[in-house]
Amino acid sequence: MQEKYAEALRVAAAEFLAREANRNTLITVTRAETSADGKRAIVFITAFPEEGEEAALKFANRNRGELGKYLSERTRGMRLPHIEFQIDIGERHRRRLDELSN
DSSP states (O other), rough: OOHHHHHHHHHHHHHHHHHOTTTTTTTEEEEEEEOTSSSEEEEEEEEEEEHHHHHHHHHHHHHHHHHHHHHHHTTOOOOOOEEEEEEHHHHHHHHHHHHHHH
């Protein structure tokens, strides 16, 4: 159940960011993790170009309230977690390894 909830959160966050973010940086939601009690969630993102990651992270965290409204419209009756965005360092390293291997 926790994995299903995290996946639904990942999809909704990706839709929200695609709609709200500017077109200068591509923000990708790579995964989401929720706490066992469902009160907290971390949404992991990457950005392209990579130089835009910090600005993308600030934008995402600044718009958490709007994301909460967006989620509440989509998930009636569910308690929404406190959401925090973080850069997905593992995905960044994977991309770098792919670049080096080619």
